[in-house]
Amino acid sequence: MAKENEPKYLSGLPLFACLASVTLVAFLMLLDTSIVATAIPRITTDFHSLDDVGWYGTGYLLSNCALQPLTGKIYTYFSNKWTFITFFTVFELGSALCGAAQSSNMLIIGRAVAGLGASGLFNGAFTILHASVPSHKQPALLGVLLAFSQLGMLCGPLVGGALTQHVSWRWCFYINLPCAAVAVPLLLFIEIPDHDHTKANNDSVWKLLQRLDLQGFVLFSGFSIQLLMALNWGGSTYAWSSSVIIGLFCGSGVTLLIFVVWEYYRGSEAMIPLSLISRRIIWASCLNYGFFSGCAFTSTYYMPIYFQAIRDATPTMSGVDVLPSIISNMLIGVLCGVLIGRVGYYLPFGVLSGILTTVGSALLTTLTPSSTTGIWVGYQIIQGAGRGFGFQIPITAVQNNTPKEQVSVATAIVTFFMNFGGAVFLSLEETLFTTELRKLLAQYAPTADMEAVVAAGASAFREVVPDDLLPAVLIAYCKAITRCLILSTALGGAALLFAFGMGWVNIKQKKKEAKEEEELERKNEEENETEMGA
Incomplete structure (x- = not known):
C-alpha cells in the first residue's frame, strides 16, 4: 500500500x-x-x-x-x-x-x-x-x-x-x-507527474x-493597470496635476483597498493570503526583490541607449558593450548558488548584492560622452556582480522559511513583486527620461528642434541635429540617461535596506530538520499500516 x-x-x-x-x-x-x-x-x-x-x-x-x-x-x-x-x-x-x-x-x-x-x-x-x-x-x-x-x-x-x-x-x-x-x-x-490534483x-x-480567487485577480489587475498608467502618463502625456492622473491614482488606491478587504475575507484561500504576506521574511523578501528588479531593469534598458545614442554604437556593438554586466551577472549568480550551499547562510550575499548594486549604479551616473572604455566596463562589472549575488536571494529566503503547503503560493508572490517592481520603476524612469530630456535640451541646445530630436529616436536623432549643436545635444541626452541611473542607485539602496529583513537562517540546518521530519512521518505511516494489517 x-x-x-x-x-x-x-x-x-x-x-x-x-x-x-x-x-x-x-x-x-x-x-x-x-x-x-x-x-x-x-x-x-x-x-x-x-x-x-x-x-x-x-x-x-x-x-x-x-x-x-x-x-x-x-x-x-x-x-x-x-x-x-x-x-x-x-x-x-x-x-x-x-x-x-x-x-x-x-x-x-x-x-x-x-x-x-x-x-x-x-x-x-x-x-x-x-x-x-x-x-x-x-x-x-x-x-x-x-x-x-x-x-x-x-x-x-x-x-x-x-x-x-x-x-x-x-x-x-x-x-x-x-x-x-x-x-x-x-x-x-x-x-509529467501531477501530484495532489485530486481536489x-x-x-x-x-x-x-x-478556489482560484478570480475576483481577487480582477481587483488586483485593476489596481496594477491604473497605477502603471498613471505613472507612465504622468509628466508626459498628462500633467501630474491633471484630473486623469489624479483619477487613476485615486482609482488604484480604492481598488487596492477593496482588494485587501476581499483577501482578508477569503482567508487562506485568497490569491495573496494576508497571513503569509504579513510575515517579516516574506514582505522583506518581496520588497527587496521589487526594488532590486527596478534597479536591474534600469541599466538593462538604458545602457544600450547610452551606447547607441551617445557613443554612436551600432546595435550589434551595443550588445557587445553591455556584456561586462551580463557576464559578471551570470558567473557571480552561479558562484553565489554554490557558496550558499557551502556556507548555509544566504543573508550575507543579499547584503553584498545591495552594496555592489548601489555602488555600481552610482558609478554609472558619472558616465559622460567622453568616458573611456575602462570606466564603463569596470562600472558595469561591479553592478553586474551585485545583480548576480542578488538574483536568487529572495526566492531562497522565501522557499526556506515557508511551510511546504504554501511554498508555491509564496514563490508566486515574491516573483510577482519582482515583475511589479520592474514595471513600476521602468514606467517612472521612462517619464523621468523624456521629461528631463526636454528640459536639458532647452538648457544645453535651446536652438535645436526639441520635438524633432525626441521624435527621431535614440539611434537617429543625429540626422536631425546640425553638426554644431550635436555636442550640446549629446550632453543633454547623456544627462537624461544618468538621471535615470540616479533613481536606479536609490532603488539599490532600498534593496540593501530590506535585505536585512530576510532572516539570518542556516538553510543547511533547515534541510536537515526537514529530512528528519520526513523520515519520522514515513515511520509513522509504516507503523499505522502494520497495525491496520494486523
Whole structure:
C-alpha cells in the first residue's frame, strides 16, 4: 500500500527530455527580456516612438505581474504539463504579434500578450521539476535550469544587435517561434507527474473557480493597470496635476483597498493570503526583490541607449558593450548558488548584492560622452556582480522559511513583486527620461528642434541635429540617461535596506530538520499500516 501511494518520478531519457524542454523555455524567456533592449533604439526610430520606450518593457511586465499571483493556484488545480504548454503558447503568440507589428501600439499589445504567457513559465518550470524528481535531486536540476537559462541574458544583446543591424528587429521576436517547435514536442511525449490534483478533479467548475480567487485577480489587475498608467502618463502625456492622473491614482488606491478587504475575507484561500504576506521574511523578501528588479531593469534598458545614442554604437556593438554586466551577472549568480550551499547562510550575499548594486549604479551616473572604455566596463562589472549575488536571494529566503503547503503560493508572490517592481520603476524612469530630456535640451541646445530630436529616436536623432549643436545635444541626452541611473542607485539602496529583513537562517540546518521530519512521518505511516494489517 505504501508503494502505491508513493509519487511517480521521471528518470533516464524522459527526465532529460523534461529538463531540456523547460530549460529551453526558460532560456527563451530571458533571451526575450534582454534581446529587446538592443532593438529598442531602432524600434523607436522606425515608429517615431521614443515616448513609448517604457511601455515596451512595462507592457510586458504589467501583464506578467498581474497574472503572476494567480499562476501558483492554476498549477495547483490543473495539469502541470498542459498548463505549462498553454502559457508557452500564449507567450509565442505574443512574440508573433510583436514581430508582425505595424505600429508602436501593436507592438505594445504583443508585448502584453507575451507577458501573460511568460507569467506562468518560470513558476511552471519550478513546479514541473519539483513534481518530476524526489527532493534530494531537485537542487541539482534547478541549478542546471538556472545556469543554462541565464545564457539567454548573455546571448540576448549579441543576437538582438546582430539581427537588428543585419536582418530586422522583427526577428528579435520571430526567433522564439522555431525554438517552440523543439520544446513543445518534447513535453507532449512525456508523462509529467501531477501530484495532489485530486481536489481539482472532484470539484465542480464553480467550486474550482472559487478556489482560484478570480475576483481577487480582477481587483488586483485593476489596481496594477491604473497605477502603471498613471505613472507612465504622468509628466508626459498628462500633467501630474491633471484630473486623469489624479483619477487613476485615486482609482488604484480604492481598488487596492477593496482588494485587501476581499483577501482578508477569503482567508487562506485568497490569491495573496494576508497571513503569509504579513510575515517579516516574506514582505522583506518581496520588497527587496521589487526594488532590486527596478534597479536591474534600469541599466538593462538604458545602457544600450547610452551606447547607441551617445557613443554612436551600432546595435550589434551595443550588445557587445553591455556584456561586462551580463557576464559578471551570470558567473557571480552561479558562484553565489554554490557558496550558499557551502556556507548555509544566504543573508550575507543579499547584503553584498545591495552594496555592489548601489555602488555600481552610482558609478554609472558619472558616465559622460567622453568616458573611456575602462570606466564603463569596470562600472558595469561591479553592478553586474551585485545583480548576480542578488538574483536568487529572495526566492531562497522565501522557499526556506515557508511551510511546504504554501511554498508555491509564496514563490508566486515574491516573483510577482519582482515583475511589479520592474514595471513600476521602468514606467517612472521612462517619464523621468523624456521629461528631463526636454528640459536639458532647452538648457544645453535651446536652438535645436526639441520635438524633432525626441521624435527621431535614440539611434537617429543625429540626422536631425546640425553638426554644431550635436555636442550640446549629446550632453543633454547623456544627462537624461544618468538621471535615470540616479533613481536606479536609490532603488539599490532600498534593496540593501530590506535585505536585512530576510532572516539570518542556516538553510543547511533547515534541510536537515526537514529530512528528519520526513523520515519520522514515513515511520509513522509504516507503523499505522502494520497495525491496520494486523
